[in-house]
Amino acid sequence: MFDTLSDRLQGALGGVRGSARLEDEAISRAMREIRLALLEADVNLNVVKEFVAQVRERALGAEVTKSLTPGQEVVRIVHEELTALMGAGSSKLAVAPSPPTVILLAGLQGSGKTTAAAKLALLLRNEGRKPGLVAADLQRPAAIDQLEQLGRQIQVPVYREDTSDPVGAVRAGLQRARAEQRDVVIVDTAGRLQIDEPLMEELGAVRREARPTNVLLVLDAMTGQEAVNVAQTFQERVAFDGVVLTKLDGDARGGAALSVKAVTGKPIKLVSVGEKLDQLEYFHPDRMASRILGMGDVLSLIEKAEAAVEEDEQQAMEERLRKGQFTFDDFLSAQRMLRRMGPLQGVLKLIPGLGSQLKGVDIDEAQLRRVEAIVLSMTPQERRLPHVINGSRRQRIARGSGTTVQQVNQLLESRKQMEKLMKQMGKGKMPTLPGQLDLGAPQAPGPNGGSRSKSKKKKRSKARR
Ligand SMILES: Nc1nc2c(ncn2[C@@H]2O[C@H](COP(=O)(O)OP(=O)(O)O)[C@@H](O)[C@H]2O)c(=O)[nH]1
Ligand SMILES: [Mg+2]
Structure with missing residues (x-):
């Protein structure tokens, strides 16, 4: 990014x-x-x-x-x-005093509204809310189908009407959402290629009907200053409360992210960092600044890990690490946890100091699979007590995993290094990574991040299952 x-x-x-x-x-x-x-x-x-x-x-x-x-x-x-x-402020969304909280998504065609609507629904559902989606983009029939398809994927109801009147569709949709006791309703609206009068009028009318708790403007980060201009015009015509910045996984240069708050006065609330439906995150300016300055983003990394890893699994791992043990069983489960967190390149970039070193380095997923094959060719005893792995065992493991003795040796060596590192960390010493910026105290967690209670953590990881 x-x-x-x-x-x-x-x-x-x-x-x-x-x-x-x-x-x-x-x-x-x-x-x-x-x-x-x-x-x-x-x-x-x-x-x-x-x-x-x-x-x-x-x-x-x-x-x-x-x-x-x-x-x-x-x-x-x-x-x-x-x-x-x-924007130093909070990226939290406003909650209606009496449900449902209504979130209206606006923006140009192709900016990512429909995708963002579904992603947001999933995000809120994982927080324990009961979201519903309202299709109010009635200009293209395909748009409703798209939303319905996404809704099915995440198991969130999509309210649609057979009408060409978006205001009527919103009225009916909200009614049904209320009847089904949805506590948050996301309204996906129509966009156009450019800002024009009919679009603004339609949005105004939809807005008056929906009386949204939050109006979020969806902006494509790849369009840079153009996105900021769009935001400025929207702000003059249909005021919005915050921005959803999409396509940050592309080669956006950063201009939109860095200018939009200063130009419009409205904060970025959410960022979309990939095409997968769980790739929408609350925006934390401090963490983004850290990422940009190559200081890594340890808090996001921890959150990703929490979401991907079962709590007991994590505790067991922590326990072993505290003891300074790192067997091949740990190796295997660490690798699998890491995999679940998403593409490795993205995950490793979040580690302070590592991002800049990884540039140009291709993380070789094939190599990871090879490592896994080697470990799987070990007996349970060998995984637990790696020191028993002698010469003939090495040959057997290499044959079993379709690798060479040299590759097996390499892995044995890196496990040793890992264990050494773990021992250091267990003694409370952070291992120093070359190139790491030493900024003294760690950053305070952002408004939505940081310390999270155990029970909530559990709930979150349950919701993912
Ligand atoms: N890579 C990437 N593609 C996205 C993202 N958000 C949306 N898209 C893609 O952008 C295109 C337009 O998205 P859509 O939600 O239909 O935009 P809408 O016209 O504003 O509703 C689709 O092909 C999406 O898959 C994102 O964060 N990253
Ligand atoms: Mg759409």
Whole structure:
């Protein structure tokens, strides 16, 4: 996500990061590079100007604190300002005082409204809500079918009417949702290729009928400044409360994400990071800033792990790790947990310091399968007590898994390394990854993230099953 911007910003900060003393000249150079990086990422010109001025002022006046070098202080300032730029507020959706909470999705055709409607329904259902979907895009019959199909996939009812009147469809849909005691209703509306008068009128009418608790504007991140212009026009015509930014998995440069809050005053609430239906996330500006600056995103990683891994499985693993044990059984289950979290490349990028190192590295899924085959060729005893694996056992394992003794040896060696790492962590020492930014204290969790009670965790992982 935002790879080029991320590279450029990290490059710009690379020059000052390690410095024990910061000369004005070094700061000026860094600011020039930051400015270029942002402009190249298609960030709004006024936003760039203001951002750089703000960072420069703070950097020049930066006090040297005990824990941070001046260089690190500048990185911290950039991180804070990026966070503020994307909106320090909450990404929580408003809840109606008396249900149902109505969420209206608006946006241009192709921006991802219908997909986002289904994704949001799934997200809310996984939070324990009872969502329903209302089809109000009646311009193309295919649009309703699309929503119905998605609704079936996630087992959320879709309310549709045989009418060409979107206002009537919304009225009827809401009535049925109420009758079925849905506590949140998501309304998918029609879009057009451009903003035009009929679209605005239709949206206005639908809005008056639906009386939504939240109006969310769906914007395609790939369209950069164009998305921001759309947002500005919408804001003037049909006010909205927040943005759903889609297609962040594509090669979006970051301009929309970084400008939309500053230009419209409305925060990004949700981001869509892939085509799969569970790939919609609440937006956390601080975490996004960390990702952009290559500081990884440990909180998102933990949340992904929580969602993908059964709690007892996780506890058992933690227990073993605390003891500094890491057998091949652990190896296998760790690998499987990791797989369930999604494509490996994406997961590994969230680890601080690893993202920039992984650039250009192809994570070889075939190699992972090979590792799995090797472990599966071991006897249960060998998995538990790897030290019994002698020369002849190695040969047998290699034959059984269709690999070479050398590959088996490699795996035995990396398990040892892993165990060493675990022992360090068990003693409370974080293993240091090269290239990791040391920013002192970990970040505070965002409004929707961070500490989550066990019971809720359990509920979430149940809902996934
Ligand atoms: N890669 C990717 N594709 C998306 C995402 N969201 C939507 N799409 C695709 O974009 C196209 C338009 O989406 P759709 O929901 O029909 O847009 P609508 O016209 O606004 O309702 C579809 O092909 C979707 O699969 C996303 O976050 N990532
Ligand atoms: Mg649609």
